[in-house]
Amino acid sequence: MATQKMLKFVTLGKEMPEKRDASDRRQDFDEIYREFAAQKAAEQASRCSQCGVPYCQSHCPLHNNIPDWLRLTAEGRLQEAYEISQATNTFPEICGRICPQDRLCEGNCVIEQSGHGTVTIGSVEKYITDTAWEEGWVQPGRPAFERAESVGIIGAGPGGLAAADRLRRAGVQVTVYDRYDRAGGLLTYGIPGFKLEKPVVMRRIEQLEAAGVSFVMNCAVGQDLSFAEIRARHDAVLIATGVYKIREIEAPGSGATGIVKALDYLTVSNRLSFGDAVAEYQDGTLNAEGKRVVVIGGGDTAMDCVRTAIRQGAASVKCLYRRDRANMPGSQREVQNAEEEGVEFVWLAAPRGFSGGTVVEGVMVQKMRLGPPDASGRQAPEVIEGADYLEPADLVVQALGFEPEDLPVLWGVPELAVTRWGTIKADFRSHATSLPGVYAAGDIVRGASLVVWAIRDGREAADSILSYLAQTAGAVAAE
Template sequence: MSDKMLQFVRQGREMPEKRAVKQRREDFREIYDAFTPAAAQTQASRCSQCGVPFCQIHCPLSNNIPDWLMLTANDRLEEAYELSQATNNFPEICGRICPQDRLCEGKCVIQQSGHGTVTIGSVEKYITDTAWEKGWVKPARPQHELAESVAIIGAGPGGLAAAEQLRRKGYQVHVYDRYDRAGGLLVYGIPGFKLEKSVVERRVDLLEQSGIHFHLGQDIGGKVSFADIRNKHDAVLIATGVYQARDLSLPGSELRNILPALYYLTEANRKDLGIASDHMSDELNAKGKNVVVIGGGDTAMDCVRTAVRQGAKSVKCLYRRDKNNMPGSEREVQNAEEEGVEFVWLSAPEAFVGDEVVREVLASKVHLGIADASGRQVPQIVPDSREAIPADLVIKALGFEPENLPKLFDEKDLEVSRYGTLQVDDATMMTALDGVFAAGDIVRGASLVVWAIKDARDAAEQMHAFIKNKNTAAA
């Protein structure tokens, strides 16, 4: 083992510097500065090189974290990058947006011993950003071109990961997406202060350079039929994600300025991309308004922090459980609090009040009762605790559900679960339709980008095996 490792007993945990709160509230740039080479090496050297690396075990992609930390500590960055990208198609993206506090860093052995976790995500970001600067990141160039073509429906992280894996094998890869640019939620859902758009755009450009064909603005099930896509290609992967917002039907829900989170975030991201009007509609602009966001996940954090940057008068986040039970990243909650967001814990909205336009949210206090079968305490309304919270804009960030794909694709034989997700064979990842596979959120439900990448890489292997077997049978 390198004598530069196990420095956690001498070096404390440090994250890259954050930009000043006043400065970052005024724009959509990422809030963390980059590690200097010396800082990255120092933080990487804190790794204890565990015999059983729990960071790797708890990473959905099984990233070889201890080894690329050791390589970074020894200033062998090109090797560190090669190791990092071997298991992850988008390490620079995961380094920015993965909830490391719930995954690799949260399971770090030295964290459990009280020394503070290794800053795995920030080092991962540093490694790949350096690789881009040095020109080490190259497009996939297959050794042999194959005649067979594959279609991927959905240009989000899962679809893009599968596209790259299949292109590496030599397939003619065609990606179809309803939006005007590739990236899915990486572009239109996640704000720039967590993931600047240029980071996604350069990755998509690289995929195009590798020979992947993008068909954007294609609404499958609309002008382009699913049957046509299926007939054109040797195999199809459905990686559409889940976009249908969960709703909260309360008295007053018909009032104006009550919006689903993705609608709000998409328009804010379009403006950040420079493809929306400089004069956002009053409904979508938080400037000068009392904003209330309902929900406790990372999407809610994206909404509250976007509203801050739009110049909201006040921003409150209502969540029916307490801070310890919040599903969102602790790091994101901390960033939101620093930026002036007020969290109203143990609060459940019960009605919206206004005259055509919402003016108040009526919410009651909540008591956490005994745990249910899932192990989580059940929220119970405290009698006679209702209060009125001023609100000129209400954003519902309650999670996402799958669209009705059998209906949308006019394909009744696509089987779905009771949750509306596509059902696939656990071993082959194939749907009930021969040669049609599915991966990511459309199968597992709303989840993390890193899980979408993992599922897509697995699906790409299964599609490859399917096409090979079909060719062998036809020979």
């Protein structure tokens, strides 16, 4: 019976895929987890309790049918497991690698709450889809019939690509515009290879191209092509640009050479993995080799920066964060990986300024303590007077998060409504903006968030666009 293959969490313990030794992984940008063997994947999947109320599924932004594909994996029915996984998630092999499962599905697993250790959902998801690629089960989403309507998508990140896939499968003509020379957005240039190897992303891009999606790269909207021109070319438009404007530190000395933005730093490192020649790396501007590196911030981007600096051969790497470990926004799993690789975390520390004049030589650090909760409900950091000190630094990376660009001004569309935070104002169900036929999805609407949320938004926006196209066609026919 199938049920005999499940409910093994009492006799089988939680087991993650083997992690490469820290001394080895410091030397390259390869992914740090080894592959699950078929037997181990089946064993870990069999630990699922098949509970009646699957909190793993309800806490997944995509509401992936996790219990069913775990059961199918335990039974060795991997192609069926992949089909169920793919039904709700456009890029399961990517989410299996980079989703913070400890905060989402795995963190809400029933057997984790009962003390038996969570089912390693993310690792099994990655195993299922990697197997599907190896076996040739992943095929381009070519439509059964072609439609005349076209949709322009601005932004080739996860939200835009998820929408492109869904629209193309429905037969719509899709063109994706992006400012970079390669599609993928932060999947390509923001997330380091040790978390997400770039061929994993590129093969999805190739599949979308094979399915008939057109890509217009090196296209900065508002400069190379106006927003009005894009609207004129298409029956509907989706804005999925993400948020790329870094929050900069406003403190004495912040304009010194050697103080750089996180995204600039990560983009250069990722370009090297493609074999690109990058002047800023060659001249040392965005190269940590031999330097005392200080990264300021406590999110996942900061974790990407500190671990990149280690691999570039930094003399030392320290991460300053103004709250404590329990209150940091980044994944605890990533913090552990960084510590194993040699990163030093300095908790309850914030920059007051920078020393060195035109070239940075150090960070003036003020020590903090946690006071009463602020508006977000988290304890607010307070300065401890008289506890300042100087942290020597040759390279300082600002990783304080991202903000939206002022798209109405950049694109010359003042009628495009935005929120007080600068994000695009869109209906939270339909993703429709203030402009007819224009939709928005992902970080440009919700602010800097997770890839899995961008995928969900892109899929939902695509469905709304399909409804809009049908209504428009109906109105034209009625005339």
